Amino acid sequence: MPGDAKSASGELVQIGIRSQTVEQFLGLSVALTGFSRVELLGTGMLERYYDTVNLIIGEREMGKLLTQWMEAKERALPGALDEVVRELLLENFRYGPVARRLIRLWYLGAWSQLPQEWRNAFGATSYDVAHIVSPEAYQESLVWTAGEAHPMGAKQQGFGTWAAPGPSHDEGKSQ
Numbered sequence: 001m002p003g004d005a006k007s008a009s010g011e012l013v014q015i016g017i018r019s020q021t022v023e024q025f026l027g028l029s030v031a032l033t034g035f036s037r038v039e040l041l042g043t044g045m046l047e048r049y050y051d052t053v054n055l056i057i058g059e060r061e062m063g064k065l066l067t068q069w070m071e072a073k074e075r076a077l078p079g080a081l082d083e084v085v086r087e088l089l090l091e092n093f094r095y096g097p098v099a100r101r102l103i104r105l106w107y108l109g110a111w112s113q114l115p116q117e118w119r120n121a122f123g124a125t126s127y128d129v130a131h132i133v134s135p136e137a138y139q140e141s142l143v144w145t146a147g148e149a150h151p152m153g154a155k156q157q158g159f160g161t162w163a164a165p166g167p168s169h170d171e172g173k174s175q
Contacts, residue, residue: 021066025050028069031085032099033106035142040106043140048133049105056111056127057098068095094122107146109137 029040029049040046054062068088076084089095097118104112110132119128132138139154 021062022047022050024066024069025053025062027073028066028089028099029102029106031069031072031081032089032103033142035106035145039142039145043106043142045106045109045133045137045140048137049102052105052111052133053098053102056114056125058123058125061098061122065089065095065098068092093118105133105137107142109133109139109141 026037026040026046029035029046030037033040057065069085072084072088073081075088089099097114101112101114104110111128111130113128113130114124135154139151141151143149144151
């Protein structure tokens with residue numbers, strides 16, 4: 001029985017580490033997509049996307065990416081996070097390609113293969129191929145929200161909605 005307690009505490013540590021890294025991944029995703037935590041969590045895709053990226057780039061690279069993200073957060077002055085994210089992540093040879101694919105993943109539900117230069121420098125896995133993550137990823141893609149649309153063939157808006165005018169970007173603006 002003492003072995004069971006040790007095993008259980010080890011599992012709790014693993015769960016704690018995973019939840020911490022998933023939380024960091026969520027923060028990074030918020031910074032990269034411009035969507036709020038609630039909006040990203042509302043897609044139901046957080047864990048799936050975390051697992052997908054982790055599988056593709058590996059735990060070592062995921063750890064380095066999240067460490068760089070945490071450094072960007074610490075370095076940023078109030079209101080300057082976007083600039084620091086651009087400098088430390090998006091323009092960085094190591095993190096930029098992954099960060100840009102993470103943006104595409106959230107917006108399109110699809111992974112694009114990393115550039116060959118990146119694969120040569122940091123390693124490649126057999127999972128790093130262009131693919132749609134899942135049918136749910138297509139349905140929950142941020143592109144639909146950003147474009148004020150709905151995924152064709154899924155999440156229908158209801159009978160007769162075609163007859164009503166859509167939302168206007170000019171609503172609420174003074175003339």
